[in-house]
Amino acid sequence: MAFIEVSNMKKSYGSLDVLKQISFDVNKNDVVAVIGPSGSGKSTMLRSLVHLEEVNGGSIRVADDYLVKDGVYSRPQEIKQITLRMGMVFQHFNLFPHLTVKENLELAPRLLKKESAAEIKNRSTDLLAKVGLLDRANAYPANLSGGQKQRVAIARALMMNPEIMLFDEPTSALDPELTGEVLQVMKHLAQEHMTMIVVTHEMGFAKEVANRVMFMDNGEIIESGHPTELFNNPQFDRTKAFLNRQ
Numbered sequence: 001m002a003f004i005e006v007s008n009m010k011k012s013y014g015s016l017d018v019l020k021q022i023s024f025d026v027n028k029n030d031v032v033a034v035i036g037p038s039g040s041g042k043s044t045m046l047r048s049l050v051h052l053e054e055v056n057g058g059s060i061r062v063a064d065d066y067l068v069k070d071g072v073y074s075r076p077q078e079i080k081q082i083t084l085r086m087g088m089v090f091q092h093f094n095l096f097p098h099l100t101v102k103e104n105l106e107l108a109p110r111l112l113k114k115e116s117a118a119e120i121k122n123r124s125t126d127l128l129a130k131v132g133l134l135d136r137a138n139a140y141p142a143n144l145s146g147g148q149k150q151r152v153a154i155a156r157a158l159m160m161n162p163e164i165m166l167f168d169e170p171t172s173a174l175d176p177e178l179t180g181e182v183l184q185v186m187k188h189l190a191q192e193h194m195t196m197i198v199v200t201h202e203m204g205f206a207k208e209v210a211n212r213v214m215f216m217d218n219g220e221i222i223e224s225g226h227p228t229e230l231f232n233n234p235q236f237d238r239t240k241a242f243l244n245r246q
Contacts, residue, residue, distance in 0.1 A: 003028040003195060004049070004164065009058035011044055018044050019055070020219040026164075029193040033206035033227070036216035037242060042199040043168050045216070049197070050083045050166060062086070062164070087157030091169040093149040095141040095156075101128065102137040105156050120159075127155040131185050147178030154185055165189060167198040203246050207231055215239045 002025035011019035019041050026032055034042050047053040049060060051067060060067040066074055067082050074082070095104050105124040109115060115123075128134045131151040141149055150170055157165060167186065171179040183205050190196060190209045200206060206213050207227045214224040217238050223230065234240045 002026060003030075003063060004197075005059070005061040006049075007059045009045070009048065009055050009060065011041075011048060011053060011055045018219050019048070022058070022219075022221060024214060024221060024224065026195065026197060028195055030212060031190045031194075031196045031198065031210045033210035033213045034197065034199045034216060035201070035203070035206060035213060035242070036222075040216045041219040042216050046088075046166050046168050046197060046199050050086050050088050051079055052088075084160065085162060086164045086166055087160055087162035088166045089150070089153050089157050089168065089170050091173050093141070093146075093153045093173075095149055095152060097141050100138050100140055101133065101144070101152050104141070104152060105159050108156075109159055123159060124155075127158050128152075130158075130188075131155045132181075145178055146174045147181045150174065150182045151185055154182070154189075164195045164197070167196065167200070169199055169201065171200070171202060203231070203243075215242065217242065 004026040007023045009019055009022040010017070022045055034046070036042055044053055048055050055068060055071070057071040059069045062082050062085060065078065065082050067079060068074070073079060096107070099107065102124055105127065106120050109120045110117070125134065128137055131154060133148060133151055133155070136144065136148060144152065170186070171182050174182065179202070183202060186198070186205070187209050198210070210227055212224060213227050213230045215222050215230065222236050222238050223234065230239070231243065234243060
């Protein structure tokens with residue numbers, strides 16, 4: 001059984017259909033790259049998975065639990081339990097400017113009070129080492145580069161022990177020279193078999209790291225396949241046109 005199953009998902013703003021009958025599966029340990037032009041619905045699709053957007057129809061199932069089934073959402077407590085299984089990293093880092101790097105990581109776990117302070121402290125130390133920022137633990141976001149901020153944001157999402165990581169254009173706000181350090185952290189996560197859905201314009205990352213690529217345009221998934229197939233032999237004119245512009 002697929003780890004995530006999305007079927008006939010629809011989202012509209014008034015008369016504007018942003019997502020049109022979106023359906024796809026994600027298996028455990030998959031790295032799925034989502035590519036396509038701006039305004040094609042990629043971010044809306046991703047945000048819908050963690051209930052940051054409410055869909056108008058269709059179903060989203062994570063493991064055995066439905067976030068929404070045939071357009072009807074589960075109860076708030078169930079929604080919370082499902083979304084806690086997912087970590088999300090945004091285009092803009094959304095760090096708290098008044099908290100240090102370490103405090104940014106530890107805030108949510110402390111509020112949930114599911115672990116001891118010592119356990120939270122140890123994990124934040126381990127994760128900062130993992131993303132190469134242990135020496136910046138007591139720095140404030142204003143004193144970090146964009147790449148460092150995004151690596152902190154990834155570590156913060158990992159603090160909640162997610163089973164799935166969602167990335168929404170994680171490098172698009174970065175200068176090219178800072179992009180590599182963020183992609184390297186993401187590659188390491190993929191090598192550790194983290195289940196990931198990555199909305200990205202980094203075609204090199206999609207080719208190298210993803211085991212599946214979905215091309216979206218105008219609120220639809222036009223085609224989906226292994227990176228080698230999709231990049232080397234796209235089946236649809238819209239896919240070909242998009243890839244030719246990259």
